[in-house]
Amino acid sequence: MQAIWRNEWVHEYETPWSIFEKLSFANRVSRDDIFKLSGNSIERNKINPKKGDRKIDLFSLRSFDESILEMIFGLNLVKFTQQSIQSLTKPLHSNRFPNTSWFSKHLRWCNQCISYGHHSWLHQFKLLEHCPFHKVKLEDNCARCKKNIPFVFSNRFFGNAFSCKCGFEFADFSSTLWENWDTKFKIVDSATLHWLSLSNTNQEDGRILILPEFGNLNILSVFHPYIAKKSFTKDNNKISIDDFYYSTQFNKELYYNNVDTFQTVDRHIRKNVLWKHSNCIKQFWQLLKNDGEDFPDICPYAYAYVNWRKTLLKTERFYRSDIRINDVARSGGRFGYELLTRAITDDIKLLLEEYVLKNNGEKINKDTLEWIQEHWTYRFSLMFFYECLKYSGDILVNDKKNTNWDKILMDTKANFKIAFKYQEVNVMSAKRINLMMYYENTIDTKIVEHHCPNHSLRKKRAISKMKSYVPARISIEYPKNYELINYVSSYIKKHDY
Ligand SMILES: [Zn+2]
Ligand SMILES: [Zn+2]
Ligand SMILES: [Zn+2]
Ligand SMILES: [Zn+2]
Secondary structure (H helix, E strand, O other): OOOOOOHHHOOOOEOHHHHHHHHHHHHOOOHHHHHHHHEOHHHHOOOOOOHHHOOEEOOOOOOEOHHHHHHHHOOOHHHHHHHHHHHHHHHHOOOOOOHHHHEOOEOOEOHHHHOOOOOEHHHHEOOOOEOOOOOOEOEOOOOOOOOOOEOEEOOOOEOOOOEEOOOOEOOOOOOOOOOOOOOOOOOOOHHHHHHHHHHHOOOOOOEEEOOHHHOOHHHHOOOOOOOEEEEEEOOOOEEOHHHHHHOHHHHHHHHHHHHHHHHHHHHHHHHHOOOOOHHHHHHHHOOEEOOOOOOOOOOHHHHHHHHHHHHHHOOOOOOOOOOOOOOOOOOOOOOOOOOOOHHHHHHHHHHHHHHHHHOOOOOEEHHHHHHHHHHHHHHHHHHHHHHHHHHHHHHHHHOOOOOHHHHHHHHHHHHEEEEEEEEEEEEOOEEEEEEEEEEEEOOOOOOOOOOOOOOOHHHHHHHHOOEEOOHHHHHHHOOOOHHHHHHHHHHHHHHOO
């Protein structure tokens, strides 16, 4: 095939997706035609009843014939792609995560780049939220159908060249054709430039410890200061990878450590933000009300606090039968890895595993694991509380309880950026590990002022005289009062999720 193609249409770090889209547009051929021509024989001969449903991997390009691609593009596209992926992930030295896990599985693009036919692996790179060429936020939903578009070579999700299946065009080349496809853009984002310089040298300011979903290049760049730093003796308190998975002693310690961290955050919030609302919390938490009256208005501060706690700890109910008994169980960790803050247990586990695995079987100081746990839990719990507080007034008024708190949790996670670096240093012939923590909250947290219904002293005092209507108590004290029992259970249903 004599295809229309120019070398200048391929840019550094360009993905095969936009390369194929350009080929399709310039030659007026469909994706099927491209695949019929350049797919390898095994893939082409696969019995596939719905050929249009093929989803071809753009990371490995293993369904294509390498030499045919080279003939078309005058470039070994397979190797070119591998090199881009490798050079962007090289500074990570990850053991736990394959290279592909650092890239989004759905298409993310820059509107400005795409209007020049350009799509880059830097746009797919999870550690970037903005286009490094234009500093604009990356798109990841189709403007028309509002869907995520899987990052694969497929007719199932894409229509004509450079358009979504729904018909929406990412770019319109009907009048300019390929006139501006050879335009080159400079990377202007300094964090990206720093990152790329890391992958070109072997000089590093410490090993990076980060998760794909919780990091960004910004906090890893030299321009971002660390938030906390601590030095550990390398040979103290050593544990092995097996201890991490199987030692009851270690898992109990890590659990207690997490309980202490949670209580530190809890005290901080109650002392600094909720100090005027301890009666409000008591009222909502213990289902307090006056005899013969409805439940009083809920204070938005109390509402945020109680739901924050329930969502973070994944407790069964929002209300508490007895506030004097501590609801924080200290008995965790006996059956393996477990944390009190259950909503973030898996995230922290992934990072600790990555850290342990990076040490190539060497034992590590367990205090370093606890330090990482403390910082993740403290920062995340605090940020999540402020997000709950931001929306609690709205949720109370609009009565949109379903999945609200879980959605806030997911959004908080999406904007929570944390990374660690560690360095081995020799101090007076003793080996030490320096750990550094970097953190950024990518949503703006302005503290919202709510109106508290118990603002006046009279209202606050009234709460102390109220009685608790938790189900366990009323079923004993008013066993026949079905009206009351129903009223309480529908109140609980309304506020539980
Ligand atoms: Zn751009
Ligand atoms: Zn669409
Ligand atoms: Zn504090
Ligand atoms: Zn209040």
